[in-house]
Amino acid sequence: MTYPSTLEGMSYVPMDPRSVLSLRDAEVRTAEGATLLVVDALDVRAGERIVVTGPSGSGKSLLLSTLAGRWPAGLRFAGRRTTELDRIGFVPQRGLDALHPLVPLARQLRRVTGADRSSVVRVLEAVGLDDPALHRRRPTELSGGQAQRASVALAALTNAPLVLADEPTSALDHESRDQTLRLLDEIVGATQALVVATHDAAVVRALGARHLAVSDGVVTELSPRAEQGSSRI
Numbered sequence: 001m002t003y004p005s006t007l008e009g010m011s012y013v014p015m016d017p018r019s020v021l022s023l024r025d026a027e028v029r030t031a032e033g034a035t036l037l038v039v040d041a042l043d044v045r046a047g048e049r050i051v052v053t054g055p056s057g058s059g060k061s062l063l064l065s066t067l068a069g070r071w072p073a074g075l076r077f078a079g080r081r082t083t084e085l086d087r088i089g090f091v092p093q094r095g096l097d098a099l100h101p102l103v104p105l106a107r108q109l110r111r112v113t114g115a116d117r118s119s120v121v122r123v124l125e126a127v128g129l130d131d132p133a134l135h136r137r138r139p140t141e142l143s144g145g146q147a148q149r150a151s152v153a154l155a156a157l158t159n160a161p162l163v164l165a166d167e168p169t170s171a172l173d174h175e176s177r178d179q180t181l182r183l184l185d186e187i188v189g190a191t192q193a194l195v196v197a198t199h200d201a202a203v204v205r206a207l208g209a210r211h212l213a214v215s216d217g218v219v220t221e222l223s224p225r226a227e228q229g230s231s232r233i
């Protein structure tokens, strides 16, 4: 099939049919008009693993906000964000940020996701929280790593077709990082897409993922083999 290169004078890029979410000519700007993020064309496909790397302040979190369709107060989005998804899961840097601090963990996961008791227990066990005493604890009574695992369980139970994770391993040592990534990869199903923002390029290898690099708000796709170079998206 061929596509016209222009449509009514606008650049026209066909949407990938496997895409669950697409951005076209997307920009995030401050109220004063300073551009913080530019994405010409990005498709997130079903089942895909994408890792977004870049230095602090480069725009990784803003790219995740743009995929989520929720931007920090004071920022403006221009361009096209196309998706039919009604649920997007989120794993934050601090697991506690995804949870109500005072509602016992298992009860909270049931209430928030509508999952039944046995599904909640199964998923908590899958993320390594298999002690029933932990299920009864309030999230403030969990360690940082346990709260992180609980937030992975929450994202899994929402069964969202797209899960976004912002620096989910930054507070963890290498072993816990690799374990958490494996968990995320396993627990987010084969048809669910996963996008992880991180400082740590080793995450790309751990997930065998598609690699986007952000520098000064410009997003570049790095090809799997470094010698094949990169291209702006």
Ligand SMILES: Nc1ncnc2c1ncn2[C@@H]1O[C@H](COP(=O)(O)OP(=O)(O)OP(=O)(O)O)[C@@H](O)[C@H]1O
Pocket (backbone or CB within 6 Å): 030, 036, 054, 055, 056, 057, 058, 059, 060, 061, 062, 063, 072, 073, 074, 075
């Ligand atoms: N609400 C806001 N108002 C103005 N500028 C903002 C706002 N949020 C983010 N920025 C700016 O946008 C740029 C990108 O920020 P972003 O949080 O996406 O970076 P990041 O790559 O996730 O950084 P880090 O790794 O430190 O979390 C930064 O220069 C930041 O100062």
